Amino acid sequence: MSPQLKTSLIRIGSIFGTSVFLLGVLIAMKPTPEKREPEAALPPPLEVSYVNMGAERAHVVAQGVVKPLREINLIAEVGGKVTNVSDQFRDGAYIDAGTQLAGIENRDYLAALTSADARVADAEQLLATEAGRAKQAAKEWRNLGSKEANDLFLRKPQLASAKATLAAAKADRERAQLNVERTKLTAPFEARVRSKNVDIGQYVSPGTKVATLYSTDKYIVRVPLTDRQIALINLPISTSGNDIVNPPVATLSAVYGGQRLEWKGHLARTEASIDERNQLVYGIIEVHDLASTNLDTAVELPVGLFVSVDIEGREIDNVIRVPRTALNDAGLVYVINPESHKMNGVKAEIIQVDGSDIIVRGNNLSASQMVVISAPPWARDGIEIRPRQGEQFIAKQGASDNDAGASTASIETVVADSE
Numbered sequence: 001m002s003p004q005l006k007t008s009l010i011r012i013g014s015i016f017g018t019s020v021f022l023l024g025v026l027i028a029m030k031p032t033p034e035k036r037e038p039e040a041a042l043p044p045p046l047e048v049s050y051v052n053m054g055a056e057r058a059h060v061v062a063q064g065v066v067k068p069l070r071e072i073n074l075i076a077e078v079g080g081k082v083t084n085v086s087d088q089f090r091d092g093a094y095i096d097a098g099t100q101l102a103g104i105e106n107r108d109y110l111a112a113l114t115s116a117d118a119r120v121a122d123a124e125q126l127l128a129t130e131a132g133r134a135k136q137a138a139k140e141w142r143n144l145g146s147k148e149a150n151d152l153f154l155r156k157p158q159l160a161s162a163k164a165t166l167a168a169a170k171a172d173r174e175r176a177q178l179n180v181e182r183t184k185l186t187a188p189f190e191a192r193v194r195s196k197n198v199d200i201g202q203y204v205s206p207g208t209k210v211a212t213l214y215s216t217d218k219y220i221v222r223v224p225l226t227d228r229q230i231a232l233i234n235l236p237i238s239t240s241g242n243d244i245v246n247p248p249v250a251t252l253s254a255v256y257g258g259q260r261l262e263w264k265g266h267l268a269r270t271e272a273s274i275d276e277r278n279q280l281v282y283g284i285i286e287v288h289d290l291a292s293t294n295l296d297t298a299v300e301l302p303v304g305l306f307v308s309v310d311i312e313g314r315e316i317d318n319v320i321r322v323p324r325t326a327l328n329d330a331g332l333v334y335v336i337n338p339e340s341h342k343m344n345g346v347k348a349e350i351i352q353v354d355g356s357d358i359i360v361r362g363n364n365l366s367a368s369q370m371v372v373i374s375a376p377p378w379a380r381d382g383i384e385i386r387p388r389q390g391e392q393f394i395a396k397q398g399a400s401d402n403d404a405g406a407s408t409a410s411i412e413t414v415v416a417d418s419e
Helices: 003-029 107-144 156-182 227-233
Strands: 046-050 054-068 071-075 080-085 100-104 184-186 191-196 209-215 219-225 249-256 259-270 281-287 306-323 332-336 343-347 350-354 357-361 370-372 408-413
Touching: 054 227, 054 281, 054 350, 100 209, 107 156, 219 227, 219 259, 219 306, 227 306, 249 281, 259 306, 281 306, 306 350
Parallel strands: none
Antiparallel strands: 046 370, 046 408, 054 219, 054 306, 071 209, 080 100, 100 184, 191 209, 219 281, 249 259, 249 306, 259 281, 306 357, 332 343, 332 370, 350 357
16 A cells, blocks of 8 residues: 555545544534423403493395286277277286277267267157146146046156156267267276287187276385284284375385396285194285385386385384304304303304394393303303403494494403313
8 A cells, every 4th residue: 555545545534533523522512402382272352342232223134026006908888890000008007097098990880879868858748748748638637526546647657667667778878978989998096007908900708808907006015024023013914905104115226237226115015814734924015105225326126026125113222233144053042140150151042144144132131241242152051262462352432332342352262261
């Protein structure tokens, strides 16, 4: 082995040994880590709302179809050929009361009226003749000096027959006059034409449907009401058949023409009996102002439109409004006592569901409690609650004692044994 190779090997061995020595020193000097217990995971934050009792106006929501107050089939009362039709007589047209829609050929009926006039004149002449003869017979009888006269001699039966003949002739003339008037088919009230069933040249007979008309002065909506809804409206059950005094206001709404529209009406009355099939009471909503109220350009309420009806109910005291998420599957609302910081489930008496909120009666609640806005699945009686660092169990500014709900405060929880 050459001296140079030997020197290189010695250097390499020295460097390796030194490295091993230093590594051992570093390992020996490494500090021993402290043993720490793993931290328990905290439940997610809760959101609470302070209980503020108040009054809430109940609202009942129902659905129904808009219908006219009156709808009739216009029927021909006499037969004949249709000779004229009004330009207003067409499907969907608005017509005034008394407007003539169509006319039936009346020549035969005019001729019948002329004949009836002639029979009345004959009957009047016959009555005048018999009256004169009866007067003459009475005079002749008095000249004979007899006190008792025979009715036949005095021509009383003939006079009565002449009077009856005249009355019958006048009745025939009145019937003939009516038939002439019936050749004019007119609208009995202000209406809209739903359907037109005849036209010029068509022959109609008595009983033929000429048109279907419905009134345009007011519309109605028939809505089903449950017993619970009736209690919220405080609707008196009456058999008098009269409309309700101070009727509840009703707001109709629907999407029509791509727009959300509203119309105002009122609950006028209920139907005469409860529906035996479903035990529901049907209320009648009347709408007098047919123009929509929520847009600058008014839209007339269409017949046949399916609408949602919001009926204003009575005012209910001692209730609170909370989000629907505060109610769990068991029908409990969890509240927190600010003194004990313990959670407790309270059975909620739901008065009404209003969109994303529920209105519950506050009999089992007090103003010092807080309601858990979103009840967690692990919630149970006895869980201890603490506020988030730097916060207290107080409602944020903006809460009002007059409101049936309050502003919310976010808190965290600490799980403790149930007491």
